[in-house]
Amino acid sequence: MEAIKILFTTPTGLGSLAVIAFIIGMGAFFARMFARKMREDAEAARRGGN
Known part of the structure; x- marks a missing residue:
């Protein structure tokens, strides 16, 4: 759960x-x-063409 919090709240997480x-x-x-x-x-x- 902590990883998801970091993903959505820190600048590094948002960049990722x-x-x-x-x-x-x-x-x-x-x-x-x-x-x-x-x-x-x-x-x-x-159609036979290229």
């Missing part, structure tokens, strides 16, 4: 929380981007 949130957001962004690119490439291959 910001980094964690950024990494999760970046992962979601890249997952969506890669899925879109794979879908576009599959459609282009189906």
Whole structure:
């Protein structure tokens, strides 16, 4: 319980929380981007063009 208190109340904890949130957001962004690119490439291959 003390770790959660430190995470949300100290500057170091808040910085760590910001980094964690950024990494999760970046992962979601890249997952969506890669899925879109794979879908576009599959459609282009189906049409026979590059």
